Amino acid sequence: MKVDEEASTAVLNRLRRAQGQLAGVIAMIEAGRDCKDVVTQLAAVSRALDRAGFKIIASGMRQCMDAVDEDVPPMSEAELEKLFLALA
Numbered sequence: 216m217k218v219d220e221e222a223s224t225a226v227l228n229r230l231r232r233a234q235g236q237l238a239g240v241i242a243m244i245e246a247g248r249d250c251k252d253v254v255t256q257l258a259a260v261s262r263a264l265d266r267a268g269f270k271i272i273a274s275g276m277r278q279c280m281d282a283v284d285e286d287v288p289p290m291s292e293a294e295l296e297k298l299f300l301a302l303a
Contacts (some may be wrong), residue, residue: 222274226267233263268302 218226240256291292 218271219274219278222270226270226274229263229267229270233260233267236260236263265302268298272298272302 234255239254239258240260243253243256272295273297
């Protein structure tokens with residue numbers, strides 16, 4: 216299964232945001248910024264990555280429920296559970 220077009224735009228935006236935030240964290244550490252500031256910024260990176268992952272999983276779930284493509288078997292419940300747990 217692929218990330219559907221509707222979800223891919225949101226996923227890419229979230230991943231790009233996380234990429235920029237991560238660059239900020241690296242710069243903060245290199246500049247010797249306060250630990251609290253670094254952790255706060257790192258938490259923002261984590262949220263952006265989680266949101267991107269959840270969007271991908273939601274896209275997969277939607278495809279499973281729609282089951283439009285007969286050539287591609289739907290994702291099993293175990294596979295979906297594994298994806299969710301991978302974000303934990």
